[in-house]
Amino acid sequence: MNTCRRSVLAAGAAGAVTLATGCGGDGGGPSAPETGGTPEASDSASASRGTSAPGGEELARTADVPVGGGTILKGPKVVVTQPEAGQFKAFSAICTHQHCLVGSVTDGLIVCPCHGSRFRVADGSVERGPATKPLPPERITVSGGAVLLT
CATH class of the missing domain: 2.102.10.10 (Rieske [2Fe-2S] iron-sulphur domain)
Structure with a gap:
């Protein structure tokens, strides 16, 4: 499991949407x-x-x-x-x-x-x-x- 997915799971339902928005599949670049x-x-x-x-x-x-x-x-x-x-x-x-x-x-x-x-x-x-x-x-x-x- 990558770090971004762990962050979403740890954040719980309330913060998941905010964190998921920042989890790009290409390393978060533009x-x-x-x-x-x-x-x-x-x-x-x-x-x-x-x-x-x-x-x-x-x-x-x-x-x-x-x-x-x-x-x-x-x-x-x-x-x-x-x-x-x-x-x-x-x-x-x-x-x-x-x-x-x-x-x-x-x-x-x-x-x-x-x-x-x-x-x-x-x-x-x-x-x-x-x-x-x-x-x-x-x-x-x-x-x-x-x-x-x-």
């Missing part, structure tokens, strides 16, 4: 987007994420999504991929097996760290289980160098 095989997105691109723009909420800058890879956005729980140069796709970042947040995009695959399921960046289909269902697609548009959730 929820920055993760990219597969490339450095983190620049600060200016990160600052623009989540803003509303004509046509929808901006998820990422196209330049921040590697070709053959993708970027995981923890806040909206969306993974944006670029299977081929100029072709962008988006899927739910929640694994269809046990609802964990996917953890990385590597070698053309979206990888779930919980049980090892792998999904293809081109269409979200299952490459390897235990998941049996694809990642659900998200509706996006690309405009002015931005990927927008519509």
